[in-house]
Amino acid sequence: MNRKRIVIAGTNFAGYTAALELKELVGENHDVVVVANTHKFLFFPSLIWYPFGLREEKDITFDVRPIYESHGIQFIEGEIDRFDPPTNQVVTREQGPVGYDYLVIGTGPKVDYDYIPGLREHAYSIVGLGPAHRTREGWQKFLADPGPVVIGAAQGAACFGAAYEFLFNTRYQLAKNDLADQAPLTYVTAEPFAAHFGIGGFGNAQKMCEWMFKHYHIHARLSAEIDSVTADGVHLKDGEFLPSKFTMIVPRFLGVDAVRNTPGLANPAGFIEVDDTYQHPVFRNVFAAGVAVHVRPPGPTAVPCGVPKTGWPTEQMAKLAVKNIVADIKGLPFKAEKFGEMASYCIMDTGNMGMMIVGDHMLSPREHEFIIPGPEAHWAKLAFEKYFLWTRRHAHV
Numbered sequence: 392m393n394r395k396r397i398v399i400a401g402t403n404f405a406g407y408t409a410a411l412e413l414k415e416l417v418g419e420n421h422d423v424v425v426v427a428n429t430h431k432f433l434f435f436p437s438l439i440w441y442p443f444g445l446r447e448e449k450d451i452t453f454d455v456r457p458i459y460e461s462h463g464i465q466f467i468e469g470e471i472d473r474f475d476p477p478t479n480q481v482v483t484r485e486q487g488p489v490g491y492d493y494l495v496i497g498t499g500p501k502v503d504y505d506y507i508p509g510l511r512e513h514a515y516s517i518v519g520l521g522p523a524h525r526t527r528e529g530w531q532k533f534l535a536d537p538g539p540v541v542i543g544a545a546q547g548a549a550c551f552g553a554a555y556e557f558l559f560n561t562r563y564q565l566a567k568n569d570l571a572d573q574a575p576l577t578y579v580t581a582e583p584f585a586a587h588f589g590i591g592g593f594g595n596a597q598k599m600c601e602w603m604f605k606h607y608h609i610h611a612r613l614s615a616e617i618d619s620v621t622a623d624g625v626h627l628k629d630g631e632f633l634p635s636k637f638t639m640i641v642p643r644f645l646g647v648d649a650v651r652n653t654p655g656l657a658n659p660a661g662f663i664e665v666d667d668t669y670q671h672p673v674f675r676n677v678f679a680a681g682v683a684v685h686v687r688p689p690g691p692t693a694v695p696c697g698v699p700k701t702g703w704p705t706e707q708m709a710k711l712a713v714k715n716i717v718a719d720i721k722g723l724p725f726k727a728e729k730f731g732e733m734a735s736y737c738i739m740d741t742g743n744m745g746m747m748i749v750g751d752h753m754l755s756p757r758e759h760e761f762i763i764p765g766p767e768a769h770w771a772k773l774a775f776e777k778y779f780l781w782t783r784r785h786a787h788v
């Protein structure tokens with residue numbers, strides 16, 4: 392059998408999983424190469440706590456290089472400018488072209504801060520360590536000069552869970568700082584109803600969220616479109632103005648520039664349309680996983696909502712993609728699993744409580760779907776964070 396070179400672009404949930412899983416499957420028979428613009432794995436779920444000083448960078452990141460080295464995986468650190476599927480190359484800015492026989496793209500999202508005026512300048516974000524750090528500085532300023540707060544997920548956003556978690560964690564922090572009376576809290580969302588999450592809802596999460604909104608005096612603006620964000624608040628397209636001294640908005644995602652710079656690879660938003668084997672329909676030696684992949688919303692909404700490609704399905708897509716690469720090399724049949732039919736595991740933290748969200752399918756119809764609310768969900772999220780990071784940090788051979 393000819394020796395193959397399999398390149399993985401990105402080194403977070405999709406890329407890191409794909410690299411380790413693939414190496415496990417191919418051993419010394421083929422070469423596994425990871426190309427990414429960072430050598431740090433970032434555990435995004437903990438960014439809901441970072442702005443409140445509850446986590447530091449070292450708590451939620453780790454260096455992937457020693458782990459790859461111990462597995463015999465080559466790691467190339469560099470910014471990918473574009474892919475060149477006709478010549479089977481990943482074109483990096485600093486390291487030049489990297490050739491491949493097979494490619495797995497796990498480059499995640501580009502966060503679009505520029506489609507709503509003022510979003511970049513006047514709203515905070517938690518999508519990434521840098522933005523979360525700026526949010527931490529903003530929170531400190533806010534504590535010294537409190538007032539109304541707006542948290543939201545803008546039109547086209549997909550990462551609704553993070554917006555809810557940050558909303559409820561902000562509520563908890565306001566209460567801890569004795570600021571609840573001085574800081575009315577508004578949640579602005581593209582979703583048509585509470586806890587729609589971009590997936591058409593989940594079990595009785597809507598009722599529970601509505602109860603929490605009422606109990607914690609959170610004002611909700613549903614099916615809302617943000618017109619602009621200014622230093623003093625959020626302007627909605629229907630003319631309403633929501634004053635705010637601290638605004639955190641989750642924007643829409645696009646595919647990264649490297650994907651968008653590659654003709655024929657992705658749709659206009661930069662998401663890669665793959666089949667249920669995670670293989671590209673045209674470039675058959677290219678596979679994709681995670682946020683880089685296009686997933687069709689389960690139904691229309693008055694204001695556009697994206698589908699959240701969370702950690703669990705991201706890792707499942709990555710595992711399937713590399714299994715199918717191995718199947719292709721060996722001439723075996725591919726395995727397929729639709730995104731919507733993957734199991735759904737999530738924990739939504741609310742500061743000192745939370746909801747465990749478990750279902751047999753990401754998208755309905757589901758046979759089993761459970762929401763388990765209570766303080767144990769908060770502790771489960773903390774335990775999961777420790778478990779996840781410990782196992783990934785210690786994935787040495």
Ligand SMILES: Cc1cc2nc3c(=O)[nH]c(=O)nc-3n(C[C@H](O)[C@H](O)[C@H](O)COP(=O)(O)OP(=O)(O)OC[C@H]3O[C@@H](n4cnc5c(N)ncnc54)[C@H](O)[C@@H]3O)c2cc1C
Nearest residue numbers: 401402403404405427428435436471498499681682701702
């Ligand atoms: C605040 C927040 C909270 C979240 N909470 C949860 C949660 O509780 N549970 C859950 O399941 N999911 C959660 N998610 C979603 C989860 O983070 C994503 O599912 C996951 O990050 C997707 O993984 P990915 O590998 O596809 O993309 P990413 O994690 O974004 O990784 C992309 C990788 O590609 C690299 N890359 C990108 N562009 C280039 C380039 N041009 N050149 C080289 N390398 C590049 C990046 O450096 C990175 O290594 C949360 C997300 C956020 C933002």
